[in-house]
């Protein structure tokens with residue numbers, strides 16, 4: 283994001299409590315982490331973390347609520363082409379919006395001045411948090427934090443979200459994500475805001491114990507989900523489908539690794555009404571399938587809402603686990 287005098291002026295007036303920051307972000311680790319940074323950078327922040335299919339609706343609500351002094355920040359998510367056009371109209375009519383995303387499916391939004399979509403930055407995979415942190419640091423609103431701790435934190439999130447941790451054999455990012463799931467949104471925000479003010483980004487003994495227990499539980503959950511995964515054929519592709527209400531990235535990865543012959547894996551979250559598609563780097567890009575159902579994401583990690591069409595294709599076969607239980 284190019285830091286223009288207009289952006290500088292806006293940030294300065296927001297820091298003087300003139301106007302409000304509305305921060306809409308993704309509801310995962312890479313979505314919550316930018317919110318923690320906003321809460322440190324600005325005195326008046328209203329935030330919401332949502333799933334990909336809720337972005338359009340929420341953006342419209344916020345644009346209607348916003349006043350000229352306010353700023354809308356989007357991180358790790360992007361609106362549809364249609365709602366992006368609605369944002370552009372609002373921006374021309376004097377509302378301020380900034381968006382930071384790293385999903386390839388949003389790359390065309392770079393045509394708008396208010397959007398920065400980068401899959402890579404500084405010769406590495408980028409994430410929503412790293413792009414937003416770079417912006418906030420450049421503009422100088424995080425100088426009260428410990429730079430060493432902040433960098434460690436952002437790198438953990440980046441490494442987690444891009445799977446670099448797996449390639450580099452670093453377990454710290456995974457542990458941060460485990461803790462996030464364990465303690466929930468608000469406790470995570472509180473913890474992160476505390477930790478980025480410490481000299482280094484390290485967990486207390488209590489959190490270490492919690493993590494140890496959770497790691498054991500995840501170990502069993504992955505194996506259990508793999509056991510329940512049903513293999514089906516969809517359009518000639520070999521697919522595994524399974525109901526999965528938590529740790530869907532890990533479950534998807536685990537099943538794809540264990541059953542190397544699969545083209546892709548579908549994780550079904552019935553509570554949230556979503557499908558997550560996962561495939562290994564050398565396999566079919568699943569983002570095209572997600573897009574067909576109105577979703578989006580990365581080439582090998584994508585998602586969409588459950589619809590009448592995909593319920594027949596993916597959800598029904600996953601419920602057919604009686605043969606396993608018997």
Ligand SMILES: [Mn+2]
Nearest residue numbers: 312358410443
């Ligand atoms: Mn992300």
